[in-house]
Amino acid sequence: MTGESIRAVHDDDLDAVLDRLGLGRHLRAGELKCKICGAIVTRETLQALFPDSGTIKVLCNNVSCMKELIRGREG
Ligand SMILES: [Zn+2]
Numbered sequence: 001m002t003g004e005s006i007r008a009v010h011d012d013d014l015d016a017v018l019d020r021l022g023l024g025r026h027l028r029a030g031e032l033k034c035k036i037c038g039a040i041v042t043r044e045t046l047q048a049l050f051p052d053s054g055t056i057k058v059l060c061n062n063v064s065c066m067k068e069l070i071r072g073r074e075g
Pocket residue numbers: 034035036037038039059060061062065
């Protein structure tokens with residue numbers, strides 16, 4: 001594992017990134033949940049991807065979730 005930072009997602013390459021990570025079909029199926037708040041993450045609410053315990057987790061676009069994630073990584 002490398003110290004990969006949180007990746008901001010842009011619409012242009014979102015589908016390609018998700019498919020490469022094997023998450024695209026899960027996102028389209030409504031199966032991805034925010035690591036912090038547990039809300040279903042859709043293409044519209046997907047804010048970031050980040051590695052966690054060998055898998056890729058997603059973060060919704062709730063500002064408090066981003067703050068919580070950053071706080072957890074620093075603490
Ligand atoms: Zn969230």
